Amino acid sequence: MKKVLITGGGGDIAKAIISQLEQDEAEYEIFSPTRLELNVLDHNNVNKYVNDIKPDILINNAGYIEVNNIVGGDFNKDQQSIAINLTAVFNLSITAATFNPKIKIINIGSSAGTKPRGGWSAYCASKAAVIMATECWADEGIDTVCISPGRTVSKMRAKLFPAEDQATLLKSEDFAKVVTLAIAEKYKRGSNIDVNIGNIEELLSE
Secondary structure: OEEEEEOOOOOHHHHHHHHHHHOOOOOEEEEOOOOOOOOOOOHHHHHHHHHHHOOOEEEEOOOOOOOOOOOOOOHHHHHHHHHHHHHHHHHHHHHHHHHOOOOEEEEEOOHHHOOOOOOOHHHHHHHHHHHHHHHHHHHOOOEEEEEEEOOEOOHHHHHHOOOOOHHHOEOHHHHHHHHHHHHOOOOOOOOEEEEOOOOHHHHHHO
16 A cells, blocks of 8 residues: 655645545555644644654645735745745655655645746745756656646635636636646656646547
8 A cells, every 4th residue: 555645635636636545545644734733834744743653655745925026026926936835846756766766756836836927936946946847857867747736626716806706717626636646657757737718638648
């Protein structure tokens, strides 16, 4: 049975991934710690948690965004976004790969990592960095891919765009299916798979 550690477990995408993995409960033991159990920014806490469970698969899913313009912006907001979206990914990945060099790492990126948007500079930049880190780690021999959702039904999205037509968004359940394909080694190591409502049927039919 493979042990799976997924961060950001309170979000809709994480819940969808967990639900998808639970369909094959004989294969996976899932760990989705709360913030009290695992502080993704605390290296000592991460080191102890990872050492205790010794995961075979790490899904870096924790994410955060606050709209913040560069002119008159609040540095603390951007710092928080970069910390959760990027620093935490390094914290978890370095720790997990050191304990288990054969670990599979699935980074949850974002289409914002390749598509700029005003007011989202910290989020876009941190997600772009995650995409590049994925390529670098694969070049080091680590089994890692990045799966980047586009506009997806989630609490975070609803908070940013409360009036958005939900029918135009990717379903988190469908995105989760692509993540399971990545776990099953469907994609080349180091690749970034952009997932959106326009290409989801093609991805799931390949």
